[in-house]
Amino acid sequence: DLQDDSFLRRGAPTMHRRVGPSGAVNVGNATNLLGLSCVIDNARFLGSKTCELIAEETERMMRHSLEGQAIELAWIRDNVCNLRPRDYLHMCLKKTSWxxxxxxxxxxxxxxxxxxxxxxxxxxxxxxxxxxxxxxxxLNLTGDYQQYRKEIGGDLREGKRTLMLIRLLRVCTHEERRALESYLATPRKARTRSDLIWVRQLMDRYDAIEFARRAARQLAGAALIEALVTFRAVPDSGAKQFIFDLVSYVVNRTR
Structure with missing residues (x-):
């Protein structure tokens, strides 16, 4: 939220909006410490080898996540407009999936x-x-604020290279692309509500949002197949069903 300068999270002002950037960084560091404490508190039960493996996994996850965030921030900073869907998916792998x-x-x-x-x-x-x-x-474009509880249209205002925006830049006319590139080069605070409405209307015109929805459904379908293969030898249980329900939830959720 701090790096994106997001305004809202779960219907409330983001931490850096409430306590300032320094306070938000400190809170983030504290929550990381709490996570580490959980491993330390259970070290005797887990054993030294498992604790070592968890530490290695944590380092790997943090490295991937930081790289993914750096990629996304660089796209905005450098006004990169020639991205492909696979570039976005690579960023998702590092930033979100890991x-x-x-x-x-x-x-x-x-x-x-x-x-x-x-x-x-x-x-x-x-x-x-x-x-x-x-x-x-x-959801950031189409969600109901009462359910989504974050700033609707915030990604457009931030200039995030979402799959919808990448698709739009690839299929719109040359003149529209030049106008979009100009909009994305404009400082965030100078972007107006009419600018956001114009970009959103272009996305509707070129079915960019439906393109993204189809991609999400295809990925969820691949995830379901992967889950069926991964858990085929596991007896049915509530925990197993939770995994299958999770796959459906991620593409049907409204918040």
Missing amino acids: YSFIYPMRVGAIVAQGEQAAERFCQLGWYVGAAFQIQDDV
Whole structure:
């Protein structure tokens, strides 16, 4: 939120808007420390080898996430407008999939069954994470604020290279592309509401949002197949059903 200068999160002002950038950074550091404390508190139960593996997984996840965030921020900073969908998906893999899905799945597998069990969850986590991120981007344009609880249209104001924007830049006319590039080169505070409406109307004209929805559904379908293969030998249970329900949730959620 601080790096994106987002205004709202879950219907409330973001942390840096409430306590300032320095306070927000400190809170973020504190929450990381709380996560580390959970491992330390359970070290005797987990064993030294498992704790070491969790630390390695955490380092790997943080490296991927930081690289993904750096990629996205650089696209905005350098006004990169020649991206392809696969560039966006690569960024999603690093920024969203590793942090929110691959890492938790891998750590859970390590705790339950050891290091070898973790590898089977990379593909599943990648598909679910990418579908989740695309749906989040779609909701930022089309969501109901009362449910989404974040600033509607915030990604457009920030100039984020979402899958919809990348698609639009690739299919619009030459004149429209030049105007879009000019808009994206404009400082965020200088972008007007009429600018946002114009970009959103272009997305509707070229079905860019539906293009993103289809991509999210395709990724969710791939995730479901991967889950069925991964868990085919696991007896039915509430925990197993949760994984399948998660795949459906990421593309059908409204918040």
